[in-house]
Amino acid sequence: MAGYLQETGAAARSKPVTTHMLQAMRGKGDKISMLTCYDASFATLMERAGVDTVLVGDSLGMVCQGHNSTLPVALADITYHTASVARGAGTMLVIADLPFGTYPTREEAFRNAAQLMQAGAHMIKLEGGVWLADTVKFLTERGIPVCAHIGLTPQSVHQLGGFRVQGKTSDGATQLHADALAVQQAGASLIVIEAVPAALGKEVTDRLAIPTIGIGAGPECSGQVLVMHDMLGVFPGHKSRFVRNFMEGAPSIEAALKAYVAAVKDGSFPAQEHCF
Numbered sequence: 001m002a003g004y005l006q007e008t009g010a011a012a013r014s015k016p017v018t019t020h021m022l023q024a025m026r027g028k029g030d031k032i033s034m035l036t037c038y039d040a041s042f043a044t045l046m047e048r049a050g051v052d053t054v055l056v057g058d059s060l061g062m063v064c065q066g067h068n069s070t071l072p073v074a075l076a077d078i079t080y081h082t083a084s085v086a087r088g089a090g091t092m093l094v095i096a097d098l099p100f101g102t103y104p105t106r107e108e109a110f111r112n113a114a115q116l117m118q119a120g121a122h123m124i125k126l127e128g129g130v131w132l133a134d135t136v137k138f139l140t141e142r143g144i145p146v147c148a149h150i151g152l153t154p155q156s157v158h159q160l161g162g163f164r165v166q167g168k169t170s171d172g173a174t175q176l177h178a179d180a181l182a183v184q185q186a187g188a189s190l191i192v193i194e195a196v197p198a199a200l201g202k203e204v205t206d207r208l209a210i211p212t213i214g215i216g217a218g219p220e221c222s223g224q225v226l227v228m229h230d231m232l233g234v235f236p237g238h239k240s241r242f243v244r245n246f247m248e249g250a251p252s253i254e255a256a257l258k259a260y261v262a263a264v265k266d267g268s269f270p271a272q273e274h275c276f
């Protein structure tokens with residue numbers, strides 16, 4: 001269901017971004033730009049700024065709904081925001097998060113992922129590694145491209161004892177490698193790596209064939225993602241080390257979005273100060 005927003009401006013690219021294109025970008029060393037997005041107007045601005053892919057993240061529980069974790073987010077919330085984003089996304093690849101508690105079995109994961117695909121997502125993101133591989137395989141075999149999210153997995157905040165950097169010990173690093181390889185083997189097309197030492201982000205990326213998207217995982221990942229409210233400086237909560245406010249020195253939101261894309265593409269973001 002196309003909306004009016006798609007017809008109101010020149011798209012930044014002529015062809016839609018696909019999983020194959022992300023793989024080709026990784027092969028060429030072209031950095032992938034990703035931002036979270038929750039509505040059609042911002043999706044349109046992001047496409048014009050040249051953003052490759054948008055994530056309808058369960059971070060919306062924190063930045064839109066005001067919760068202090070992502071746990072209260074419902075599947076219906078992500079479905080609603082995905083449909084809105086899809087109307088403004090144009091050629092961008094739309095990824096949607098499966099929220100906490102919606103993928104306890106591979107069958108439930110498929111049913112819920114299918115709902116998000118029917119709302120307009122092109123790929124589904126789930127948090128997990130080795131333990132999730134069976135579900136990743138089940139979804140990918142049934143036509144649902146999967147992005148796995150490893151490292152700091154916010155849906156496990158209470159298990160992790162807070163939003164803490166992961167992979168700092170040698171056991172932690174070994175676990176991250178095992179998680180990345182397991183989901184790749186199971187058919188994932190993309191991996192988000194959150195809050196790990198930059199050296200580990202590079203090691204895992206080098207070891208994989210598929211692209212990685214880092215958030216607090218160093219500059220050597222195949223691409224970067226930030227929460228939109230963080231990079232525009234409008235989130236009133238904690239500012240993580242990996243966040244850069246792109247509104248600083250930018251005359252408009254559009255300029256800040258363009259500055260983000262440029263900084264990801266030329267490798268100047270993240271800088272050392274944003275890394276663990």
Ligand SMILES: Nc1nc(=O)c2c([nH]1)NC[C@@H]1CN(c3ccc(C(=O)N[C@@H](CCC(=O)O)C(=O)O)cc3)CN21
Nearest residue numbers: 059062063070154163164165227230235238240241242
């Ligand atoms: N606004 C916002 N931005 C995000 O990046 C984000 C969300 N919300 N909600 C979902 C998750 C939660 N995330 C978070 C939240 C907090 C930290 C944090 O406090 N990080 C500390 C690291 C502490 C340590 O050294 O272990 C930091 O200061 O960066 C990290 C990721 C990432 N995601």
Ligand SMILES: CC(C)C(=O)C(=O)O
Nearest residue numbers: 036057058059192225
């Ligand atoms: C922080 C990103 C990767 C995410 O999962 C979200 O926005 O929900």
Ligand SMILES: [Mg+2]
Nearest residue numbers: 057058059097
């Ligand atoms: Mg998320």
